[in-house]
Every structure is written in structure tokens, then in C-alpha cells.
Amino acid sequence: MEQARKQMEIFRQLFHEVRLLTASDLGVETGDSGEPNIWKTSCECRSCLGQKSIEEACIARKVLKEKGQKTKYENAGTELNEIIAKYVEVDDTPYVMEYVRRVDTDAVLGEVTTERAKTNMTEFYKMLYTDALSQAYNRRYFEDRIRKKVVTGGIAMIDLDDFKTSNDTYGHEIGDILLRAVVTTIRSVIRSSDVLIRYGGDEFFLVIPNISQEMFEQKLNEILYHIRMIQIPESKNLYLSVSIGAVMLKNQVVEEVMPKADKLMYEAKETKNTIVTEWGRSGDKKDEMIRSSRKLSRQCILIVDDSEINRAILYEMLHQDYDILEAESGERCIRMLEEYKREISLLLLDIVMPGINGFDVLEQMNRKKWIEFIPVIMISSENSDYYMRKAYNMGVCDYISRPFDIKVVQRRVNNIIKLYAKQRRLTTILTEQVKSKEESRKIMVAILSQIVEFRNGESGLHVSRVNALVKMLLERLRQVTDQYNISWVKQDLIVMASSLHDIGKIGIDDKILNKNGKLTKEEFEVMKTHTLIGASILENLEEYQKEPLVQTAYEICRWHHERYDGNGYPDGLKGDDIPISAQVVSLADVYDALVSKRVYKESYTHETAMQMIMNGECGVFNPVLLQCLKDIATNIPDEIYRGG
Incomplete structure (x- = not known):
């Protein structure tokens, strides 16, 4: 007491x-x-x-x-x-x-x-129960007037597909316009006596009493269609869609049936722009795979404290601005972190709890890397230096002692959430920029390699086939050995750089490059110089010598005709003195040359090409790579040469 x-x-x-x-x-x-x-x-x-x-x-x-x-x-x-x-x-x-x-x-x-x-x-009461932004009824109206109501008719959960993405991409002003447009559209379909509630940020709850199942479904289809037709002048490329879960009630309390509509809505979100009704499914088990909790729409705070009164105090301080989840124990907290993960914007965590305490939760968060994207504020009456140091060492962002000061709690929570939201946004922007830069590099490499192939009079598919085979070989190589320390980043780099393996042919005379027949000894010596020409082109890119792509491309251009026994060219390298990037491209290049028709030869079958390579008729290759080629041999024709 x-x-x-x-x-x-x-x-x-x-x-x-x-x-x-x-x-x-x-x-x-x-x-x-x-x-x-x-x-x-x-x-x-x-x-x-x-x-x-x-x-x-x-x-x-x-x-x-x-x-x-x-x-x-x-x-x-x-x-x-x-x-x-x-x-x-x-x-x-x-x-x-x-x-x-x-x-x-x-x-x-x-x-x-x-x-x-x-x-x-x-x-x-109109002001009290109306959502200021969308002008639909608000969540308070649902709690006070609808939740316990007995209804005969239809209810539906309506969720805007990818609304958060649109909001982040086009800005909050466009997001606000979208919400108002959705409400206006739905109201144009339903009756004035029907109830549309903005249940969360991008979720709406619709109640249509005294309606038949057939007419209810018709209304929902009209809503789906008309929302899809919405056009926003400020964003011409943006198209809206919703996912709807719907249930019929017969003298039933709304809150007892609403979870079923919520589950059906989540099933609809698997395909998006879809309506799923209880009468539209028969005999399937998808409900078991759908999360029963509703999707969080605002920034969400998880409050973890074994004291109900402490949770209630924090709820009163914060629920106007955030979605609130509560856990009465460390065990429940961990289950909710598993379920919601990145949907949780902040964790308010008590230290002293029976069973799994706050430090145990932090230990789990560190082990599972959740601490990297879920900020934690410790809340406790324990204000000793030991507890505070331990909490900060385990990754918490802040420490608030009880009894709470309202303004301090609100300000610290707001600051931490804003800081992490900004960090996530910057990370997203940086990732998109890196991805865009990487795509641009791939495009330029592909254009350059196609120029070489065009000059060489080949089909234009040689580079793409070598790329694909190099990727298959590297994936298998990474599975069987860690001898070459090939990360997925390095693998992607080698695949991209392999497109430039014959770039030096741009410096070879057309008469030799496209000769219809076997080259003379003198002509072959000239042809062999394409390895040095390619390496020289890359060496002249002085500003980019430290770029991993340029370094890898240099290795491949210069040494992709070296052989494992030292009988290759231009430098006669032997064994693993030959960079692994060049070794893999060399094997892929030889295989594709054998199975492809050229001006100087007909194509060999897959089986013949494999036999020639294994017998050493095309030079000696790394035994580990030969085994990798054997391992993937049955997949090569279908995955790379399908369709000829």
C-alpha cells in the first residue's frame, strides 16, 4: 500500500x-x-x-x-x-x-x-472523437463507443500497403495527403451512418451495421478499386493500395471478433491490394502463420517493469505520442523483442524483476545483436554507480531513476527516438547511394566489355556466361575451403571484374582478332599481348589504383591465361602465385570457349568440354577448382546455357 x-x-x-x-x-x-x-x-x-x-x-x-x-x-x-x-x-x-x-x-x-x-x-464530442489529420473517428472513439458495442453487420481492418515507405520516400506532407484521400474515398463508398475509425497511423477500422454479406463484400471491393484509382498530383508515380481483412457479426461484441479481422488483414498483406474474408477461405491453415498482434503504426515504445503501477505511470506520460507495448517480466520482454524486432523504437527497461532481470535482457539483446537497432533506456530506483556503469557498459543509451519527472522522461525519450530514427534514415540513404553507385559501376563495366566483344565479332553472351560460371565456381569454392579467404564482397568483386578479362583485345589488330582460321605463330604472339594491354589500360587509371575493383580487374586481365603448372603467359606464374581471381576466370573462360562456336572452330558438347579440361588438353588448372567444376557440372547447362 x-x-x-x-x-x-x-x-x-x-x-x-x-x-x-x-x-x-x-x-x-x-x-x-x-x-x-x-x-x-x-x-x-x-x-x-x-x-x-x-x-x-x-x-x-x-x-x-x-x-x-x-x-x-x-x-x-x-x-x-x-x-x-x-x-x-x-x-x-x-x-x-x-x-x-x-x-x-x-x-x-x-x-x-x-x-x-x-x-x-x-x-x-466531435472534436474529442475526430482524428485531426484524416477527419475519421479516432482511437478514443473506438475505445469509448465501439469496442464493447454489440453489432450485426460487417467489420473490416484496412491497412495501407507500404505506407511507411511512401512516407519516408515522398515526405510526411504527401503521407498526410494520402491519409486524407483514403478517408475521403472510403466515405464516398459507405453510408453516413457507417463508422470509419483511424485505428493507428496507417490502419483503419470500418464498421457497417445491418448489411448483408454480399453487399458488404461489394462495398469492400469498391473501396479496394477506388483507392487504387487515387492519384496524387504532387506525386504522379505514387499508387495506393490497401489490404483488407473482413468478418461478419451476428449480435456479437466488436472487440471479441476484431482479432479475427486483424488476422485476415495480415493474410491479405502477404499479396497486398487484396481482400481476405472469413467466408472467402476454406480449409487453409494460413491463420496459424499470421501474427495475431496488430501492426504497429506510430513509433513504438516497449515498457518492461514487473510493477503494473510503474507501467501505468509511463503509459500516461507517453501514450499520446507513441504506440505503447507492455511486458510484466523479462521473459515476456524477450518474446516481444523476438516478435516485433525493428518495429520497436525504444525499450524502457527495469533492472530488478523476478526471473529474468533487466541485465539478463540486455545480455540477450547483445548476443542477438538487437542492441544495435533497439535503443534502451534503463528505468530503476537503483541509482548506485555500479548499476549505472554496468548498464552503460552493456549498451544502454540513458538511465532514468525513479521517482519519475514527467518532463525529463518525455524529453529523454523523444531525444533518443529522434536520434536513432535519424541514424536509421542516414543508414538507409547511405545504403541506397552505395547500391546506386555499385549499379552504375556494373553498367559501365558491362558496356565496356560489350564494346570489346563487338570488336571481337563474338555473340555478345561470352561475358555474361563467364560471369555466371565464375559466380558458380566461387560459391562452390567458398563451400569446400576457406583457404582463399573469399568473402561475399570479394566474390561479387571478382564476378564484376571478370567482365573485363579480355579488355586488352581492344588493342589487337582486327585482322588477327577476327581471322577466320588458325593463327600463325607470329599472330598468336601478338594475340597473347592482349593480357598486357589490358593490364596497361588499368595501370593508367592512376586516380583509381587503390580501388578494389581496379586491382582485381588488373589481376584478371594480366594473368587469366596463366596455368597452374607454370606453362601459361605472360609471366609464367605457377600454382597459387596466380591470384585466385585469375585462376577462376581462366577456368570459366576456357570452358565457355570450348562450348561456344567461334570463327575458327565449331562448338563442343558439355561432356566433351569437361573431358578435355579434366584431361589437361587446355592446360593444367588448380585441382581444387577442377573439383568445384565437377561438383557443379550437372547444373551448368541448365543455369547458364539454357536456350542455346
């Missing part, structure tokens, strides 16, 4: 009045089981003050009975009060925590008399 009193003092920073009401205060007597069973005509809660009918007015009694939370607005003279009643248990005894704060009616309704305020309550 002492802890509860301390927490109430903290809540009084947020509310004008905070009270802990017993069942007796509410005029309720409990039976042997602890459940309320006798309801008297007197009640001390604020929602009953001055009310004739306690049965209708008292939200505290309803909360005690249902073990939930309710909100009510009441006029008190010239004041308008917001009253929140929440069920809590202290020392295993049920209580109702009552919070009261005055609403600034001047700000909401203008400077008006009490009488006029009462007559304008409709306008006030």
Missing part, C-alpha cells in the same frame, strides 16, 4: 485529483470469492457526484466489475472534468484508481456560458 501511495503522488503531477477507491467507497460489498455481489445506492466516486441514477452514471462500479478502464466527461458548474477510472490490485485487494483533470473549455469551446457549453457538447 505504501508503494501505491508513492505512485499516486507521482500521478498527481499529471492530474488535478487522484484517489484510490475501495469497493466499500463505491457502495459495493464483495462475497467470499472477492467478486462484487451487492450494489448499494451510495457511491463516492466523482462520476456519480450530483447524478440521480448511479446505475447509469457510475463508471467506477463498471470498472470494478469488468476489471478494466473507462473515461467519462462531466460538467461541474462552469468546469468540464475528464474522469478516468482504472481497476488495480494492491496487496491482492481490488481497488479503483480514479484520476480527475479539468478540461480547458475556453480552449475547446471558446468563451461561453455554462448553458451554452452544455448545448454545444455535441461539437465538443
